[in-house]
Structures are given as C-alpha cells and as structure tokens.
Amino acid sequence: MIEAVDLTKRYGSKTAVNHISFTVEPGTVTGFLGPNGAGKSTTMRLIMGLDKPTEGTVKVNGRTYRDLTAPLCQVGALLDAKGLHGSRTARAHLTQLAVSNGIPTRRVDEVLELTGLTHVAKKRVKGFSLGMGQRLGIAAALLGDPQVLIFDEPVNGLDPEGVKWVRETCRHLADQGRTVFISSHLMSEMAQTADHLLVIGRGRILTSGPVDEVIASATNDVVRVASPQAGELAEVLKAAEITTANPEPGVLTTTTAPASRIGEIAAAHSIVLHELATQHASLEDAYLELTGNEVEYSATPAAPAAVGAAH
Known part of the structure; x- marks a missing residue:
C-alpha cells in the first residue's frame, strides 16, 4: 500500500x-x-x-x-x-x-x-x-x-x-x-x-x-416533475413543507423530497403528471462543488458578441 x-x-x-x-x-x-x-x-x-x-x-x-x-x-x-x-x-x-x-x-x-x-x-x-x-x-x-x-x-x-x-x-x-x-x-x-x-x-x-x-456527501439528487397543473402542484407541495423551483413553464424541481413522495401527493390531489424523474448528481457535479473555491485561477465565460458586431 x-x-x-x-x-x-x-x-x-x-x-x-x-x-x-x-x-x-x-x-x-x-x-x-x-x-x-x-x-x-x-x-x-x-x-x-x-x-x-x-x-x-x-x-x-x-x-x-x-x-x-x-x-x-x-x-x-x-x-x-x-x-x-x-x-x-x-x-x-x-x-x-x-x-x-x-x-x-x-x-x-x-x-x-x-x-x-x-x-x-x-x-x-x-x-x-x-x-x-x-x-x-x-x-x-x-x-x-x-x-x-x-x-x-x-x-x-x-x-x-x-x-x-x-x-x-x-x-x-x-x-x-x-x-x-x-x-x-x-x-x-x-x-x-x-x-x-x-x-x-x-x-x-x-x-x-x-x-x-x-x-x-457533496451533492443532492434533483427530482424533476412536469405537469399541466404545475402551479397547483407547487401549492400542495408547499403545504407539505416541500420547497420547489420552477426552472421552466410547467416544470418543478426539488431536492427536499424523493420522487415517490411527490407522486403520492400528486395522486392524492388528482394532479396529472407528464414526467416524474430523479436526476442523480454526477461525479463532475460533486467535484465542482468540492473544488469550486480551491482553484488557483478562475475565469468567467466570455460574453456573446453583439448581433452585427464588427469582426
């Protein structure tokens, strides 16, 4: 060894x-x-x-x-x-x-x-x-x-x-x-x-x-749920003390409850789901989380060139 x-x-x-x-x-x-x-x-x-x-x-x-x-x-x-x-x-x-x-x-x-x-x-x-x-x-x-x-x-x-x-x-x-x-x-x-x-x-x-x-230890799995009743679902999840984000219309994400719990709550309130999936964190996600403050040199992405800008 x-x-x-x-x-x-x-x-x-x-x-x-x-x-x-x-x-x-x-x-x-x-x-x-x-x-x-x-x-x-x-x-x-x-x-x-x-x-x-x-x-x-x-x-x-x-x-x-x-x-x-x-x-x-x-x-x-x-x-x-x-x-x-x-x-x-x-x-x-x-x-x-x-x-x-x-x-x-x-x-x-x-x-x-x-x-x-x-x-x-x-x-x-x-x-x-x-x-x-x-x-x-x-x-x-x-x-x-x-x-x-x-x-x-x-x-x-x-x-x-x-x-x-x-x-x-x-x-x-x-x-x-x-x-x-x-x-x-x-x-x-x-x-x-x-x-x-x-x-x-x-x-x-x-x-x-x-x-x-x-x-x-460094990341959380993300549950993604898509529904035509996303607003209603967000309210009932909030009542169950489950916080959500709304990254795009009709889609909610959460790290505070498993997919099975989200599905049970939706079923209990007769809310239609089009998608319910757990997005597991990758090693790259964990690595970036662990080392984000430990790099010697950091840079910000270059801003996109303005439309019609001279070359």
Whole structure:
C-alpha cells in the first residue's frame, strides 16, 4: 500500500502539499482529483522520491522509495510521458530500463504487446505522438510487474479506444490485488474506473471515500416533475413543507423530497403528471462543488458578441 502521514512540501513561501495523510489500499483503483496546482503531481513526486518532504513521511509497502531494493519491481509510475530520450527506439528505452533493474529482457516484448506498441518498437521516441508516448510510459511502469502502480494523467492524448484500454487495464490490475493510484481530469472516466477517491485542493485533502459516498456527501439528487397543473402542484407541495423551483413553464424541481413522495401527493390531489424523474448528481457535479473555491485561477465565460458586431 501507499501511506502518507502529515505529508508536507513547501517551495519557498508556497505550500504545495499541506499536512495531508492518506492510505491507498491494495485491490482498489484510487482516483486522485483536484484542480491544476492543487498538489497532485507534487504528491506523486514525493511518493516516488523525486522530491523530499518538508515534513511528514510517505511510504510504499512500509518503506520510503529510496529504501526499496528493486524499485521498478515494486512500484511502476507514469509521471511525465515526455521524459524520454528522443533518439532511442521504444524497444531500446524499455531494454535499458530492464537491464538496469535486473528484469529479464523478454519482458520488453510482453509490455510492448500489452500496450499495443509492438508495431512501433523500432521507431525513435521523438517521432511518437502524445498518445504513443503515454502508452510507452505505461509500458515502462508495467515492466517490472510491480504491485503498486502510480499514473499521473495516463489518458492524456489518448483516443477513445486508448482511454477505454487504460480504464480496463487499471481495473484488471486492481482485480489482481495490486494498488492503483491514478490522477485524471476526466470525471466521467474516474466515475467508471475508480473505487475510491481522494480530492485535493490547495494542498489539502478536501474529502475521501468510495465514489458513491463522495458524490452523495457533496451533492443532492434533483427530482424533476412536469405537469399541466404545475402551479397547483407547487401549492400542495408547499403545504407539505416541500420547497420547489420552477426552472421552466410547467416544470418543478426539488431536492427536499424523493420522487415517490411527490407522486403520492400528486395522486392524492388528482394532479396529472407528464414526467416524474430523479436526476442523480454526477461525479463532475460533486467535484465542482468540492473544488469550486480551491482553484488557483478562475475565469468567467466570455460574453456573446453583439448581433452585427464588427469582426
């Protein structure tokens, strides 16, 4: 597992990671979410021993990364897909990693096949697209067949098939009992991939827990009801101490009662309903609610150009 205790990192006057503690368990995919500048990449660098904590500790399987005897065989990481020697081929890059870590070179062909790079194994890395570079980085992370995988934005640059492949690979690795720690800005992917979430903002853990619990803690489901008697329905719901909004003619919404209760009240007053549905909050809704005040830079949407404005 990965265990951080009171982990802190300061760069001069800036605190990138602020006294965070967490555990990433085996057999799960743990999603690491947060705005740009929240401290995700710094945390992953601290785990990998690339930065030294100002305070606190972070350990993998009970040891700091620098104390692992065969690190590539215990922890595989993709932190920067562009951190490659451009003049080397994909095969040469992986072979050098294998030889330097005492890994049988036959494993190189296995991970090339696994990541779909066999046909470009002899191509120089500088000619790789962003997506191909991501795949090579994942191949390097899998090279030592480690029990712990750390991926920072692994789907960046991948096409839909590649995104699906990363999702299925992460799930398969976790199902094998491995520890998978993955950051991403794609909320829809995290909702499908992760079992557990850590949400960070301005270097602090904002919340953690199973995906469904994180969504439920930060949002409310919305019941939407459409009726030709919407005004009458609003009055009887108010009498039952159920508050509603009227987002459009003939439509009411509420977060203060379940759909079943709304239906019962409507039936009791012979009110016709054309629609009654519960709109469940998404992970994106929860994420925006949790991190709305934690972004480094915020912007307002551009105002639409006036009709007939000069270009």
